[in-house]
Amino acid sequence: MQLIIVESPHKAKTIEKFLKGDYKVDASKGHIRDLPVNYMGISIANNFEPFYVVSQEKKQDIKRLETMAKKADKVFLATDPDREGEAISWHLAEVLGLDINSANRIEFNEISEKAVKNALNNPRKIDMNLVDAQQARRVLDRLVGYSISPAASSRLNDNLSAGRVQSVALKMVVDREREIIAFKPQEYWNLKATVSNKEGSAFKVLLKEKNGKQYKPENAEEALLTENQLKNSNFVVANVKRSVMKAHAPAPYITSTLQQDGSIRLNLTAPQVMQVAQRLYEGVETPRGNIALITYMRTDSVRVSTEAQASALEYIKANYGSEYVPAKPNRYVTKKDAQDAHEAIRPIDIKKTPESVKDLLDKNQYRLYKLIYDRFIASQMNEAKYDSVSVDVSAGEYGLKTSGKTLIFKGYTVVYDDTKKEEDEESGNALLPALDNGEVLELKAISKEQKFTKPPTRYTEASLIKHMEDKGIGRPSTYATIMAKLSDKKREYVRKEKKYLVPNEISYSLIDFLVKYFPDIMDISFTAKMEDDLDDIGTSGKDWHKLIANFYKNFEEQLRDSKITEVICEKCGSPMIINSGKYGNYYACSKYPECQNIKAVNEKVVIPTDKICAKCGAPMVEREGKFGKFLACSNYPKCKNTVSMTENVGICPDCGKPTKKMMSRGGKVFYGCSDFPKCKFMSWDIPTGEKCPECGQYLINVEGKIKCSSKKCKYIKDAKS
Numbered sequence: 001m002q003l004i005i006v007e008s009p010h011k012a013k014t015i016e017k018f019l020k021g022d023y024k025v026d027a028s029k030g031h032i033r034d035l036p037v038n039y040m041g042i043s044i045a046n047n048f049e050p051f052y053v054v055s056q057e058k059k060q061d062i063k064r065l066e067t068m069a070k071k072a073d074k075v076f077l078a079t080d081p082d083r084e085g086e087a088i089s090w091h092l093a094e095v096l097g098l099d100i101n102s103a104n105r106i107e108f109n110e111i112s113e114k115a116v117k118n119a120l121n122n123p124r125k126i127d128m129n130l131v132d133a134q135q136a137r138r139v140l141d142r143l144v145g146y147s148i149s150p151a152a153s154s155r156l157n158d159n160l161s162a163g164r165v166q167s168v169a170l171k172m173v174v175d176r177e178r179e180i181i182a183f184k185p186q187e188y189w190n191l192k193a194t195v196s197n198k199e200g201s202a203f204k205v206l207l208k209e210k211n212g213k214q215y216k217p218e219n220a221e222e223a224l225l226t227e228n229q230l231k232n233s234n235f236v237v238a239n240v241k242r243s244v245m246k247a248h249a250p251a252p253y254i255t256s257t258l259q260q261d262g263s264i265r266l267n268l269t270a271p272q273v274m275q276v277a278q279r280l281y282e283g284v285e286t287p288r289g290n291i292a293l294i295t296y297m298r299t300d301s302v303r304v305s306t307e308a309q310a311s312a313l314e315y316i317k318a319n320y321g322s323e324y325v326p327a328k329p330n331r332y333v334t335k336k337d338a339q340d341a342h343e344a345i346r347p348i349d350i351k352k353t354p355e356s357v358k359d360l361l362d363k364n365q366y367r368l369y370k371l372i373y374d375r376f377i378a379s380q381m382n383e384a385k386y387d388s389v390s391v392d393v394s395a396g397e398y399g400l401k402t403s404g405k406t407l408i409f410k411g412y413t414v415v416y417d418d419t420k421k422e423e424d425e426e427s428g429n430a431l432l433p434a435l436d437n438g439e440v441l442e443l444k445a446i447s448k449e450q451k452f453t454k455p456p457t458r459y460t461e462a463s464l465i466k467h468m469e470d471k472g473i474g475r476p477s478t479y480a481t482i483m484a485k486l487s488d489k490k491r492e493y494v495r496k497e498k499k500y501l502v503p504n505e506i507s508y509s510l511i512d513f514l515v516k517y518f519p520d521i522m523d524i525s526f527t528a529k530m531e532d533d534l535d536d537i538g539t540s541g542k543d544w545h546k547l548i549a550n551f552y553k554n555f556e557e558q559l560r561d562s563k564i565t566e567v568i569c570e571k572c573g574s575p576m577i578i579n580s581g582k583y584g585n586y587y588a589c590s591k592y593p594e595c596q597n598i599k600a601v602n603e604k605v606v607i608p609t610d611k612i613c614a615k616c617g618a619p620m621v622e623r624e625g626k627f628g629k630f631l632a633c634s635n636y637p638k639c640k641n642t643v644s645m646t647e648n649v650g651i652c653p654d655c656g657k658p659t660k661k662m663m664s665r666g667g668k669v670f671y672g673c674s675d676f677p678k679c680k681f682m683s684w685d686i687p688t689g690e691k692c693p694e695c696g697q698y699l700i701n702v703e704g705k706i707k708c709s710s711k712k713c714k715y716i717k718d719a720k721s
Contacts, residue, residue, distance in 0.1 A: 080296065
């Protein structure tokens with residue numbers, strides 16, 4: 001028996017369809033081990049070595065895989081074909097005791113019978129360069145996230161999360177919003193003239209220039225003056241330019257463009273797009289068994305195989321005609337910084353049209369598959385052609401213009417229309433009459449309209465991903481995770497207004513803190529360079545420890561500076577740093593361990609009293625906390641004795657002792673028994689200590705009325721009666 005280990009049970013079921021006899025396919029169900037959740041797990045002193053752990057829920061999976069691996073004659077590791085997949089294979093080999101130097105790693109870009117069998121015939125060793133590239137990225141992100149997040153939480157007194165790439169993305173959103181807030185609209189006026197040629201055919205031209213320079217009137221008076229001058233000018237055709245415009249088909253999808261189009265055309269979030277695409281890649285369950293429909297969906301390459309291209313051209317010729325087939329097959333250039341590890345995202349089998357599998361897919365699976373299918377077919381089709389005309393008209397010192405285009409051959413747009421409709425004021429009429437250079441035109445009318453410049457547009461998920469991609473921030477596999485973190489419901493750094501991303505209040509404070517203390521991390525060019533350096537580890541085999549060590553030198557200093565406050569230690573006079581602990585934020589002396597002074601960040605003014613601590617004999621001081629005033633030993637933290645000074649209001653109906661007016665974490669007043677924790681009675685209203693004569697529940701005092709605490713009971717009387 002030969003064992004193939006993949007990550008996903010869905011993937012396992014799909015692959016099993018192609019293999020018969022001596023093969024068994026099982027799944028690790030994602031990462032088999034990882035860095036710990038509750039602490040950093042990086043040994044800074046030991047050259048930044050990571051400490052990997054096996055979570056409790058993974059132990060059963062490991063036991064099952066170990067048993068199967070021992071029985072198997074050969075074990076193949078068939079995790080996803082990227083850095084993360086390579087790292088998972090390495091973790092599997094380490095945990096299961098497999099030889100990492102043997103040829104037991106197989107990969108395929110699509111889950112088809114041909115691809116899987118070809119991979120089994122060509123196994124290779126685990127690529128440790130790719131493993132190290134993934135380790136370096138995980139270590140770097142862990143160092144940044146687990147160091148900055150507590151620092152930001154302490155400074156801003158909130159439970160915050162900061163990440164190496166996530167924070168740069170959030171800064172883009174915050175910076176854009178600040179641009180919008182600071183934007184001051186500028187008034188301008190559009191003037192359009194309706195003119196006609198010698199045959200009397202009318203069309204409109206838009207004012208563009210004055211004395212050869214771009215020009216728009218800036219106020220009503222200037223617009224009126226310009227209008228009068230135009231009325232007294234001769235309108236003459238200065239230049240007519242006619243041409244055939246060609247629009248080339250777009251490249252097939254890569255991860256980022258799929259996420260962008262999924263957002264724009266299907267109204268799905270980036271995480272939703274990737275979740276659906278993952279299922280289309282691994283295989284969807286159907287009455288015919290699991291069927292995989294698309295190639296691997298994490299890619300930055302626009303390359304397609306010769307075989308897939310030939311199938312597409314054959315399909316196009318048969319279904320649309322030979323005029324839609326280009327004379328030479330379309331070729332697309334992958335960006336310089338792309339990994340180009342595998343093909344673009346495309347359908348595995350052109351014969352599986354969206355309509356032929358529609359009944360086997362849910363709504364979003366069908367919509368996304370159709371989008372991928374149509375885009376791939378379009379990418380292999382002939383260009384669209386337009387008749388284009390541009391007309392310049394002179395009127396005295398003014399220049400006016402119109403343009404238009406008419407579709408003469410649909411080309412790829414018959415399948416995938418990505419043309420943008422231009423605004424009428426900019427494009428003019430789509431159909432223009434025959435015109436000659438020098439021809440005098442008759443002015444029919446002039447219209448003017450007040451306008452105001454518009455602020456920059458807020459980011460959508462699609463435009464933010466595109467901007468990150470353009471700047472070299474993040475990689476295809478990270479965009480969906482970043483979008484999810486920005487909208488995380490626990491923290492909600494951004495909210496969506498319609499489709500636009502709007503930063504919440506805490507985001508401004510967080511970004512200002514990060515920019516002040518961690519300028520490198522928040523610098524786009526620095527982050528993009530770091531992404532390239534991390535990629536280089538996978539291609540050149542550079543020592544990842546050196547990259548992390550070089551980064552950590554400055555980062556460690558910035559981290560230390562971020563914690564230093566203006567608060568002075570009253571015991572030794574040194575600056576205090578702000579830390580985050582189990583019970584909240586606190587100040588600690590920067591001279592620790594020489595000086596071990598600590599104190600609460602949010603402590604109120606300390607008031608001396610003449611009361612003596614019953615435990616150690618030191619004077620007691622009056623403080624105020626979230627549950628009201630209390631006496632605390634002045635010898636804190638050595639002595640932690642406290643005595644509540646909270647006001648007694650009401651009587652406990654359970655034990656007859658006074659209840660205390662207290663404050664909940666949410667800032668709401670409640671009344672709790674003074675004998676807590678022996679008596680755990682509490683009420684949102686003042687308890688009277690009496691029982692309701694009608695139902696037996698306790699009575700409460702609400703605005704001078706004695707009422708039953710039960711909402712079902714209607715008992716009520718005046719408090720004075």
